[in-house]
Amino acid sequence: MIPEIVMGAIQLLAVLLLSPLIAGIIKKTEAIFESRKGISVFQPYYDIAKFFRKENLIPEDSGWLFIAAPILAFTAYLILPWVVPIVFGSPSWVAPTVDFLGGAFIFGFASYFSVIGTERTGSYYTGIGATRGINFGAFAEPVLITVFFGVALITGTNNPFITNQYLRANINWLLSPTHLFLIAAFFLLLLFDTGKLPTESHTMCELSMIGQGMGMEYTGSLYALKMWGGYMKQFILFGVFLNVFAMPWGIALEPSAWGIVWGISLIFGKMVLLAVIIAMVEVSVAKIRLFKIIDYLTFAYLMALIAVISFLFVGGVPL
Numbered sequence: 001m002i003p004e005i006v007m008g009a010i011q012l013l014a015v016l017l018l019s020p021l022i023a024g025i026i027k028k029t030e031a032i033f034e035s036r037k038g039i040s041v042f043q044p045y046y047d048i049a050k051f052f053r054k055e056n057l058i059p060e061d062s063g064w065l066f067i068a069a070p071i072l073a074f075t076a077y078l079i080l081p082w083v084v085p086i087v088f089g090s091p092s093w094v095a096p097t098v099d100f101l102g103g104a105f106i107f108g109f110a111s112y113f114s115v116i117g118t119e120r121t122g123s124y125y126t127g128i129g130a131t132r133g134i135n136f137g138a139f140a141e142p143v144l145i146t147v148f149f150g151v152a153l154i155t156g157t158n159n160p161f162i163t164n165q166y167l168r169a170n171i172n173w174l175l176s177p178t179h180l181f182l183i184a185a186f187f188l189l190l191l192f193d194t195g196k197l198p199t200e201s202h203t204m205c206e207l208s209m210i211g212q213g214m215g216m217e218y219t220g221s222l223y224a225l226k227m228w229g230g231y232m233k234q235f236i237l238f239g240v241f242l243n244v245f246a247m248p249w250g251i252a253l254e255p256s257a258w259g260i261v262w263g264i265s266l267i268f269g270k271m272v273l274l275a276v277i278i279a280m281v282e283v284s285v286a287k288i289r290l291f292k293i294i295d296y297l298t299f300a301y302l303m304a305l306i307a308v309i310s311f312l313f314v315g316g317v318p319l
Contacts, residue, residue, distance in 0.1 A: 006255040007088045011081040014264055019235035020044035020228065022271050026196075029279035044231060048224050056220035059121045069117025070218065070225040073110035077232040080106055084160050086239035087263035089168070089251035091161040099158040100148035103240075104141075110229070111137065114214055121217045129214040132290075136192070139297040143189045146304035150182045151245065153311045160244050167248040174248075181307030183245050188300035190241055194234045196278050197296065198287040235271070242270045 024041035031038020040046075058066060083098040083106075085091075098106075115133055118126040152158045154173055155166040166173075173179055191197045218226055243251055247270055252263030288296060 004091065007090060008082040008094065010255060010260055010263075011086045011088065012078065014087050014267065015077075015081045015232050015235050015239075018264075018268060018271070019231035020048060022235055022238070022275055023231045025272060026275045026279050029276050030283050033279060033283045044227075048228050051219070051224035051227065052221050054220040054223075056222050059123070059217055062121050062217075063119075065113070065117045065119070066121065066217075067222065069113040070222045070229065072113045074225045074229040074232075076106050076110040077229050077236065080232075080236050084236065084240050085164045085243045085251060086236070087252060087267055088255065088259070089161065089164050089243070089248075090253050091159075100152070100160060100163075101145070101158065103160070104144055104148070107233070108141075110233070114226075118214045118217065123217050125216045126214055129216070133214060136293055136297065139294055139301070140189060140192060143185060143297060143301045143304055146301060146308060147182050147186050147189070150178060150304055150307045150311065153308065154178060160240065163244050164248045164251065167244075168251075171249075178307045178311040179245075181303050181310065185300050185304035185307065186241055186245055188296070188303065190237055191278065191281065192293070192297065192300075193237060194278075195230075196282050197293065198282055198285060238271055238274055239267060242274060243267070 021041060021044070024039065024044045027043070028038045028041045056067075080103060082094050083103055111133070115130045118130050121127075148158065151163055154176075155163045157163060157166070167179075250266050252259040252266070
């Protein structure tokens, strides 16, 4: 029991402490690609500390959910590092109780309260941000579910730790059409869910916001929690993509001194590589119109569906 608790606690600390750094690296890399100096990679830490020192201003008649929403969402992101392989490939003591769909429900819990917390702020921008989040989320969730279903067909399980172990032991599946289509679909979804999909608006930039719009009425420590929670969500999604789908090998299996150093160093190296790739995509891909995001998510869903069909009809054809 003690090693499992230690592994879960270390994963939680890694997500808490490294997630702002990865966000800073992405922003710095984007600036380098655009020939700008850009911010320091540590700027997200400075921003979080700054907002924790500021006063909370609550919109009139916004209700108690406005205050509770960032706290509940942040709490949900504190649970997820215990149930997915980020630093270690061996499950923590609560991991057997949650599978892929359980993790998706926890993400959905955080998103739900983020939306309803802005319901009665009286702000136009938070309203359209929440509405767009719900509308686009209705197209994003089928992609996520189909991707999880597809990888469960390959591995015979819906548990992320067992999936990691299976793919590490069966490297040939990593290059199968089924798995490659799943990786492509999840990567497309990752760009959308982490706000890295470049969108265009011919009017005010605020009108092209989706998730950012829901945080425009927050200040002080509530905004700091919302910001930090966003960094943690991005880090956890990156970790699932890397350690369960794209690069499952090399992950540490026990909480020894060397295992801790190796596990944290490896996930950080993988994250930096993915951050550079995502930054390249964000600055090099042409911006899409806001209403075209539905077409984008539909294409991602078709990729996941093709992966499932390839497995059902030809068995995935592992190499």
